[in-house]
Amino acid sequence: MLGRALLAFAAGAAIVYGARKADRIGITGRWKTVLTVFAWFVAYVLYRSQLDPAAAYIESAVGGGWVGGLGGHPVLGWLFGGLLAAGIAYIVGKISLGLRTDYLAIATIGISEIIRALIKNMDWLTRGTLTVSPIPWPTPLPQSFQAGGMDNLSALVAARGGFLVLALVVLGIVLWLISRAYAGPWGRMMRSIRDNHIASSSMGKNVKARQLEIFIFGSVLMGIGGAMLVSFVQIFDPSSYQPINHTFLIWVMVIVGGAGNNWGALFGAVLIWLIWVISEPLSKAVFEFVSMWSSNVGWGAIPEIEARSAQMRVFVLGLVITIALRFAPKGLIPEVVKRG
Amino acid sequence: MTELVFFTNQVIISGLVLGCIYALGAVGITLIFGILRFAHFAHSELMTGGAFIAFLLASAFAAWGITTPIPTGFVVLPIAMVITAILSLGIDKGFYAPLRKRGAKPVTLLIASIGVTLMVQGLIRLFFGAGSYSFFETETKDVFRIDLSALGSTRPLVITEPQVFMIVVTFVSVLALHFFLTRSRLGKAMRAMADNADLAQVSGINTALVVRVTWIVAGALACMAGTMLALDVTLKPDLAFNIIIPIFAAAIVGGLGQAYGAIAGGLLIGFAESLAVFNWTMVLRPLNGVLPDWLQLPATLALVPTEYKLTVAFVILVVVLLVRPTGIFKGASS
Amino acid sequence: MVIDVRNVSKRFGGLRAVNNCSLSVRRGSITGLIGPNGAGKSTLFNMVAGNITPDEGQVIFDGQDVTGWKPFELFRVGMLRTFQIAHEFGQMTALENLMMVPGDQPGEHLIDTWFRPRLVKSREIEVRKKALDVIDFLKLGHVRDELAGNLSGGQKKLLELGRTMMVDAKVVLLDEVAAGVNKTLLNDLAGNIERMNRELGYTFFVIEHDMDLIGRLCDPVIVMAQGEKIAEGPMAEIRANPAIVEAYFGTPVEVA
Numbered sequence: 001m002l003g004r005a006l007l008a009f010a011a012g013a014a015i016v017y018g019a020r021k022a023d024r025i026g027i028t029g030r031w032k033t034v035l036t037v038f039a040w041f042v043a044y045v046l047y048r049s050q051l052d053p054a055a056a057y058i059e060s061a062v063g064g065g066w067v068g069g070l071g072g073h074p075v076l077g078w079l080f081g082g083l084l085a086a087g088i089a090y091i092v093g094k095i096s097l098g099l100r101t102d103y104l105a106i107a108t109i110g111i112s113e114i115i116r117a118l119i120k121n122m123d124w125l126t127r128g129t130l131t132v133s134p135i136p137w138p139t140p141l142p143q144s145f146q147a148g149g150m151d152n153l154s155a156l157v158a159a160r161g162g163f164l165v166l167a168l169v170v171l172g173i174v175l176w177l178i179s180r181a182y183a184g185p186w187g188r189m190m191r192s193i194r195d196n197h198i199a200s201s202s203m204g205k206n207v208k209a210r211q212l213e214i215f216i217f218g219s220v221l222m223g224i225g226g227a228m229l230v231s232f233v234q235i236f237d238p239s240s241y242q243p244i245n246h247t248f249l250i251w252v253m254v255i256v257g258g259a260g261n262n263w264g265a266l267f268g269a270v271l272i273w274l275i276w277v278i279s280e281p282l283s284k285a286v287f288e289f290v291s292m293w294s295s296n297v298g299w300g301a302i303p304e305i306e307a308r309s310a311q312m313r314v315f316v317l318g319l320v321i322t323i324a325l326r327f328a329p330k331g332l333i334p335e336v337v338k339r340g
Numbered sequence: 341m342t343e344l345v346f347f348t349n350q351v352i353i354s355g356l357v358l359g360c361i362y363a364l365g366a367v368g369i370t371l372i373f374g375i376l377r378f379a380h381f382a383h384s385e386l387m388t389g390g391a392f393i394a395f396l397l398a399s400a401f402a403a404w405g406i407t408t409p410i411p412t413g414f415v416v417l418p419i420a421m422v423i424t425a426i427l428s429l430g431i432d433k434g435f436y437a438p439l440r441k442r443g444a445k446p447v448t449l450l451i452a453s454i455g456v457t458l459m460v461q462g463l464i465r466l467f468f469g470a471g472s473y474s475f476f477e478t479e480t481k482d483v484f485r486i487d488l489s490a491l492g493s494t495r496p497l498v499i500t501e502p503q504v505f506m507i508v509v510t511f512v513s514v515l516a517l518h519f520f521l522t523r524s525r526l527g528k529a530m531r532a533m534a535d536n537a538d539l540a541q542v543s544g545i546n547t548a549l550v551v552r553v554t555w556i557v558a559g560a561l562a563c564m565a566g567t568m569l570a571l572d573v574t575l576k577p578d579l580a581f582n583i584i585i586p587i588f589a590a591a592i593v594g595g596l597g598q599a600y601g602a603i604a605g606g607l608l609i610g611f612a613e614s615l616a617v618f619n620w621t622m623v624l625r626p627l628n629g630v631l632p633d634w635l636q637l638p639a640t641l642a643l644v645p646t647e648y649k650l651t652v653a654f655v656i657l658v659v660v661l662l663v664r665p666t667g668i669f670k671g672a673s674s
Numbered sequence: 675m676v677i678d679v680r681n682v683s684k685r686f687g688g689l690r691a692v693n694n695c696s697l698s699v700r701r702g703s704i705t706g707l708i709g710p711n712g713a714g715k716s717t718l719f720n721m722v723a724g725n726i727t728p729d730e731g732q733v734i735f736d737g738q739d740v741t742g743w744k745p746f747e748l749f750r751v752g753m754l755r756t757f758q759i760a761h762e763f764g765q766m767t768a769l770e771n772l773m774m775v776p777g778d779q780p781g782e783h784l785i786d787t788w789f790r791p792r793l794v795k796s797r798e799i800e801v802r803k804k805a806l807d808v809i810d811f812l813k814l815g816h817v818r819d820e821l822a823g824n825l826s827g828g829q830k831k832l833l834e835l836g837r838t839m840m841v842d843a844k845v846v847l848l849d850e851v852a853a854g855v856n857k858t859l860l861n862d863l864a865g866n867i868e869r870m871n872r873e874l875g876y877t878f879f880v881i882e883h884d885m886d887l888i889g890r891l892c893d894p895v896i897v898m899a900q901g902e903k904i905a906e907g908p909m910a911e912i913r914a915n916p917a918i919v920e921a922y923f924g925t926p927v928e929v930a
Contacts, residue, residue: 099661101447102379106588107661110654113585117651177788184794185774185781185801192763192774199761202723203837204749204777217784248454255451308466315462321455322435325448 015039074138078170078227085223086216088115093215097208112247119238137231139163163232170228171266174221178262190214249276252317256324258331267333275320276313283312345495351614357503357572359610360510364565365580366590366602367517368558374534374597375554376440378449383562383587385460386428387580390563391570392464394420398475413475413571414505420567421560428559429552431456457581464577472576502571513564514603517557521599526553534597586613586653593660609653616643616652675734676701676845676877677722682731683901684717691717693901694731699845704871704878706892706909708885714901715881716758716849722879723755723847724748736844750777752844756837756851758881760830764823768814771822771833772805775840808836811866813859827854835863839870845877852884860884864891889913 096107139162145155181187190210193200197207230236249272257268287305324331365387372380397416401408408415435456439449482501521527526549533540533550541547566580580587590609594601620643644652677699684692692714699705709715720726722733724745732741735753745755763771779801780786781794809818812832817825822833831854838846848867852860864887870876882888888895889909897905897918905918912918 095658095662101445102450103592103661105447105450106379106585106592107658110585110589110657114651114654114658117648121645121648181784181787184787185779185798186784186787188766188770188774189779189782191766192771195763195765196761198725198745199757199763200774201745202725202749202755202757202761203775204746204841205774206744206746213784248458251451251454307469311462311465311470313462314458315466318455318458318460318462321458322452325444325452325455326435326438329442329444329448 011043013043015043074136074231075166077231078138078224081227082220082224085219085226089216089219090212092219093212097211097215109243109247112243116238116241137163137234139166167228167232170224174224175262175266182262248321249317252321252324254331256320256328256331258333258335260335261331261333264331264333264335268331271332272317272320275316279313279316280309283316284309342495345497347618349495349498351611351618353499353503355611355614356607357506357610358613359607360506361565361569361572361606362583362587362590362610363603363606364510364513364561364568365583365587366594366606367514367599368561368565369587369591370594370596370599370602371530371534371554371558373591374599375530375537375551376436376449377537378436378446378453379588379596380558381450381453381584382431382456382460383453383558384580384584385457385464386424386431386559386562387566387569388464388577389427389460389566390420390424390559391566391575391579392468393423393563394567395473395475395570395575402479407479410505411475411481411502411571412479413502413567414509417509417564417567421563424563425556425559428555428562432551432555461577461581468577470577472574473570474574475571500572502568506568506572509564509568513561517561517599520557526550530554582650585657586650589653589657589660592657609656612656613649613652617645617649618643675699676736677879678734679718679722680732680734682718682721682728682733684714684721684726684728690901692721692728695898695902696731697896697903697906699877699879700894701877702871702875703893704867704880704891706888706895707879707881707898708883708888708895708912709898713898715898717901718898719755719847719849719879719881723753752842753847754838754841754843754845755847756831756834756849758849758853760827760834762822762825762830762833764821766822767819768822768825768829768833769802769805769809769818772808772836772840773801775837776801776804777841804840808839811839812836813862828856828859831855832859832863842874843876845879848878848880848882850881850883852882852887860887867891 092108092111096104096111099107137159140159142152142155142159145158146152150158182190189200189205192203193205193207193210201207250269253268253272254265255268256272257266258264284305287309291305365383368386369380369383372378372383394413394416397420398412401412401416406412435452436449439452444452484499484501484504485496486499487496519527521531529540529545529550530553532543533545533547537547540550569583570579586609587606590605591602592605593608594603594605675698679695679697681694681696682692683690683694695714695718697718707715707718717726721728722735724740724743724747727742732739734740735748736751738751740748740751763774766774779794780790780797787794806818809815812835814829814832814836817829822830825833831851835848835851838848851863855863867878868891871878878891880888880892882892893908894906895909895912896903897912905912905915907915
């Protein structure tokens with residue numbers, strides 16, 4: 001349905017454009033103005049006629065059924081996620097890439113909050129807090145394995161294994177593309193811009209355009225990543241995307257792993273994810289131990305261990321950032337400066 | 341008249357309250373930026389941490405049976421400010437000073453401060469959970485309703501006791517800060533260093549001392565802002581984390597490094613947010629009598645819907661960064 | 675005239691760095707630009723090279739108004755420069771510093787990098803060969819794979835000159851290229867500039883404090899003082915003019 005609305009929008013745009021060019025076929029002056037207004041009207045009605053039911057449908061649909069509309073394979077959806085991210089990154093980059101680094105960081109955090117507020121509140125498009133679910137899996141779901149006669153556990157393992165394989169394939173392709181570009185003249189040019197953008201500009205490199213290019217490229221990868229995450233958890237809930245759990249987590253992965261080195265980033269991602277996941281049970285164990293000891297000494301047990309240990313993740317994340325910045329500023333796998 | 345009172349309640353008082361809090365936070369950020377040249381993201385946690393310290397002290401006072409004529413939060417505020425100032429000195433020593441010594445880039449320090457944010461937030465949640473607290477569990481929050489029926493208003497002018505104190509305290513601290521910066525030797529040294537760090541160093545200013553004083557002032561003001569925010573609404577672990585971007589917006593709009601700019605920026609953003617979500621229909625309602633039927637005012641007529649309130653600050657921030665990256669009062673640009 | 679600077683001015687705060695200055699560089703010449711410190715030479719250079727935009731006036735390059743063009747756009751129409759303070763790419767090897775220069779490398783576009791590897795490779799081999807030739811010529815072979823950030827000041831200067839030799843430029847702006855380069859190398863360098871000028875038709879526009887080098891290479895020489903052009907002519911004439919020497923040096927020393 002949203003697809004139809006998009007088509008209607010395109011058709012409407014074409015009509016308006018056609019009307020603007022009406023002087024080619026001899027309609028000029030006041031008649032052209034009238035025609036243009038009329039065309040706007042027709043386009044608007046056409047667009048709304050398609051959008052309104054789509055919006056109403058989007059808002060009313062309670063689970064089940066397609067909300068998106070085109071019915072393609074989820075992997076196409078991932079690519080579309082990347083494309084959408086590219087479009088947004090283009091606008092964001094155009095606005096903010098001219099700023100100094102720390103202003104840039106604050107501006108992008110601000111812009112991301114604006115986008116989040118929009119997604120959260122544009123119920124007619126994103127269902128906002130109503131969430132979108134279920135989102136189809138690109139690989140067979142556990143249920144279909146169960147239907148084939150597997151028991152619950154192995155069906156879950158098989159289904160998740162299938163998703164993992166697909167995710168690894170995507171990761172492999174992306175890594176291959178990046179390494180290839182980075183090792184070649186493209187990477188050389190990008191490094192020259194990083195080292196000295198003034199000289200790079202004097203040597204014929206369009207620094208601004210290239211910065212925008214790499215910003216968009218990174219955003220495409222992130223868009224694909226977000227789309228994959230959404231289809232993995234099968235629910236799109238905009239309010240669950242907090243900067244603490246996502247933006248900063250990814251920063252930490254890069255800083256700890258080693259900025260400027262793809263293997264470092266990959267290593268950092270796995271390592272930090274492990275820390276992120278185990279810090280909760282680990283701190284729970286520690287708390288339980290301390291609690292046992294303190295109640296033995298007569299100080300009483302620690303209340304609400306579950307909730308408290310869940311919060312320890314944030315603390316551990318912050319600790320890892322500060323320690324990494326202080327003791328391994330170049331990351332655990334630093335950038336390798338190529339020689340010869 | 342009723343409409344005017346309503347406008348005062350919704351825009352002037354709430355904008356002023358919000359503006360005061362933003363201003364106090366933004367002054368700290370701007371001072372740190374002026375002296376140390378980095379965007380201190382963890383300022384929100386100094387605010388929240390300060391508020392929790394004040395809350396603990398207030399609870400202790402209540403437990404000891406000490407009652408005060410004014411809200412306890414304001415009585416314990418000076419002590420909490422001292423503790424927060426010491427804490428911020430400790431954070432600088434532990435996390436930022438080593439990086440500075442190594443000559444790290446501003447953006448590295450920014451990321452380190454985000455690390456500190458996460459740590460402090462984790463600790464606060466560890467001890468206090470994710471729930472919210474109120475300073476007014478044992479005492480009442482006095483609400484002044486000034487009857488204006490003599491002036492023809494059917495509604496009273498509403499202002500709470502903490503809000504009155506907040507506006508007075510902010511005014512006094514801004515005045516004190518002004519005298520500190522313009523009259524005292526240290527204040528002058530701070531301004532000189534914010535203007536030109538190298539020149540200040542060669543002209544014999546004790547930069548280490550200035551850095552310490554900066555953290556003390558910034559920490560104390562952050563504690564003040566956080567506590568007052570908690571007194572106005574409720575105290576929760578993400579109290580200030582949610583408003584750190586508007587505070588940065590205030591500091592940048594005022595020109596980073598400019599203390600007065602930060603105050604102006606804070607008030608500007610506070611009023612802008614209140615104005616943006618204000619329901620104009622309430623004020624323009626009398627017009628409904630004059631306007632024809634088909635032009636009746638809708639029930640809500642706000643510039644932006646309430647759910648986009650925080651977005652207002654970001655939009656102002658982005659626009660200012662684009663149009664005048666150094667802020668309204670030409671800020672530091674190093 | 676390949677470069678024509680018309681009534682250009684630039685202010686920094688209250689300081690008038692360049693004040694209504696007009697000058698031109700003849701195609702095929704090696705034109706020198708001299709003047710005391712603070713005369714506005716570097717500011718003028720930066721405006722010609724697109725690094726800063728003039729407040730007033732025009733810069734014409736090859737018959738085209740290029741005022742306000744970005745450096746990379748000027749590179750594409752054939753104007754290259756070196757910097758007074760070496761702007762090397764410190765985290766890249768000397769060889770890479772040269773190899774990044776040529777424009778239209780297919781490998782600089784992501785699509786070609788990924789899907790037309792053979793095209794990228796063949797061009798890369800050409801670029802590498804050219805870079806190795808330049809490295810040999812500059813006698814930098816022993817530091818070929820050293821990071822440019824670790825080179826000596828003179829070596830960095832040579833590398834900058836080398837960058838301008840990687841492409842066929844119409845005009846090369848040299849900003850104090852001799853500073854920090856040893857005498858024998860300087861001789862080679864001057865010889866090479868002459869050869870590039872004579873045989874390949876390069877035009878050079880040179881800021882230099884080494885009067886011997888200016889005297890050997892440049893004709894004409896333009897003298898700037900206090901943001902304005904005060905004289906132009908062959909070096910011998912400049913040297914012989916006491917008024918210029920007075921304006922330039924304050925006292926007539928240093929003129930050998």
